[in-house]
Amino acid sequence: MTRTRFAPSPTGYMHIGNLRSALFTYLLAKKDNGTFILRIEDTDQTRKVDGAVEFIIDCLNLCNLTPDEGAEIGGQYGPYYQSERLDLYRKYALELVEKNEAYYCFCDECRLNDLREKSEMRKTAFMYDGHCKKLTKEQIEEKLANNEAYVIRQRIPREGFTSYEDIVYGNISVENKLLEDQILLKSDSYPTYNFANVIDDHLMDITHVVRGNEYLSSTPKYLLLYKSFGWQSPKYVHLPWVVKADGTKISKRNKDDNLMDLIKRGFLTDAIVNYLALIGWSPKENKEIFTLNELAEAFDATRINTSPGAYDIKKLEWFNAHYIKKMSDEAYLIYAKAFLAEAFDIKSKEEEWINRLLLIYKNHISYAEEIGSLVGLFFEDDINPNEECIEFMKSDESILLTLEAFRDEVISIVDWNVENISTAISNVKEKTGAKGKLLFMPIRIAVSGIMHGPELADTIYLIGKNRVLKRLDK
Numbered sequence: 001m002t003r004t005r006f007a008p009s010p011t012g013y014m015h016i017g018n019l020r021s022a023l024f025t026y027l028l029a030k031k032d033n034g035t036f037i038l039r040i041e042d043t044d045q046t047r048k049v050d051g052a053v054e055f056i057i058d059c060l061n062l063c064n065l066t067p068d069e070g071a072e073i074g075g076q077y078g079p080y081y082q083s084e085r086l087d088l089y090r091k092y093a094l095e096l097v098e099k100n101e102a103y104y105c106f107c108d109e110c111r112l113n114d115l116r117e118k119s120e121m122r123k124t125a126f127m128y129d130g131h132c133k134k135l136t137k138e139q140i141e142e143k144l145a146n147n148e149a150y151v152i153r154q155r156i157p158r159e160g161f162t163s164y165e166d167i168v169y170g171n172i173s174v175e176n177k178l179l180e181d182q183i184l185l186k187s188d189s190y191p192t193y194n195f196a197n198v199i200d201d202h203l204m205d206i207t208h209v210v211r212g213n214e215y216l217s218s219t220p221k222y223l224l225l226y227k228s229f230g231w232q233s234p235k236y237v238h239l240p241w242v243v244k245a246d247g248t249k250i251s252k253r254n255k256d257d258n259l260m261d262l263i264k265r266g267f268l269t270d271a272i273v274n275y276l277a278l279i280g281w282s283p284k285e286n287k288e289i290f291t292l293n294e295l296a297e298a299f300d301a302t303r304i305n306t307s308p309g310a311y312d313i314k315k316l317e318w319f320n321a322h323y324i325k326k327m328s329d330e331a332y333l334i335y336a337k338a339f340l341a342e343a344f345d346i347k348s349k350e351e352e353w354i355n356r357l358l359l360i361y362k363n364h365i366s367y368a369e370e371i372g373s374l375v376g377l378f379f380e381d382d383i384n385p386n387e388e389c390i391e392f393m394k395s396d397e398s399i400l401l402t403l404e405a406f407r408d409e410v411i412s413i414v415d416w417n418v419e420n421i422s423t424a425i426s427n428v429k430e431k432t433g434a435k436g437k438l439l440f441m442p443i444r445i446a447v448s449g450i451m452h453g454p455e456l457a458d459t460i461y462l463i464g465k466n467r468v469l470k471r472l473d474k
Helices: 016-031 052-062 086-098 109-122 137-145 193-203 219-229 259-264 269-277 292-298 313-326 329-343 351-360 368-374 387-393 398-412 418-432 437-448 456-463 465-473
Strands: 003-006 035-038 102-105 151-154 161-166 170-175 183-185 208-212 235-239
Touching: 003 016, 003 208, 016 035, 016 052, 016 208, 016 235, 016 259, 016 269, 016 292, 035 052, 052 259, 086 102, 086 151, 086 183, 086 193, 086 219, 102 137, 151 219, 161 219, 161 235, 170 219, 183 193, 193 219, 259 269, 269 292, 269 313, 329 351, 329 368, 351 456, 387 437, 398 418, 398 437, 398 465, 418 437, 418 456, 437 456, 437 465, 456 465
Parallel strands: 003 035, 208 235
Antiparallel strands: 102 151, 151 183, 161 170
């Protein structure tokens, strides 16, 4: 059975790049009816943020990427917090020492800094020189007896190559002498990220590891660890970055878009998931709209692009607009009303008026927060047409006659409803001969201040007779 894991560090919010990684990890598992696991990599306690785990779980649940097992859920492979697995890491680190696949390193920070400075002077990448590999068994025992601080380092072979087949990038081969004897267990007995991952992925029977392509060149270190233990390694799926329009990587540090920010602006999670799936991945069929189940059926990791995927908020808006249009009117009204109430005081408005206002914009908004920037003309007495509107109103002498005729028609309306307003507009057409944009656009600009919008008769009805007359007079 396919078993994948999403293993975030609880160091802050989850930006959309993290969410896409979680999504691809979920889809890879569900493609084969496998298991999706949530593991929390919290060994770096200095960077841990209170509430981050709850935030991560909330994000996954909101997107229906619900883990089958893991942190706060449980399962037979727990515990799922790395900070609760420290004894395991120490046990396996010492096993590697016994096998001569790892060694104690007693080099202090002063010596390591000296090595770093020499590397900088030579303009070469810093790499530990293996000094402590030369220590005799007696020297090691003496240092341990004296309680000297140490780390445990992996013993990397200096000859040959380590190669593997990545599902996205194909064959990757790295010369062993370019790999540093990485630290496995730190002086505080906490494991490094790389070591803990190998131990946990093996013990949790992970079959596929999905992660960022920044780990492409360091994966051979993982494979050498698997080889040292005599374990079978999982398959690797390295994902290209998600980048912004300027080509820079999406990151927590830059406080880039995260799921909760998008939800607060009125983006729908189904639309977000659908869009993120198509950043850097393409289905076999020429199709863009997918449910989560359809994505799982269609997902093929070999179709992940090796180039960075561009995050385009305008494209996300397009997806979200599609999902808004597909909502039932009842669901849409619940969704949009909260945002309208946040932007304007609607306590004095009748429910029927509010519902009609929201519904005429259902096919005109990309996300719910946008409603606040579009409907001010229904709540404010003054309108401020832009320069383009003003220029149009000056473009033809017949426009004033059209507006005068429409004002007369509005005054004569006794029963203020959409049907009678539509009749009034038709009467103006017959009386003045105005048609097309010389009929509709002058009326729209005069009463709403904009050139384009929802159905004109509906718009005029919602503005109200008195306000329409005041704007026509002005």
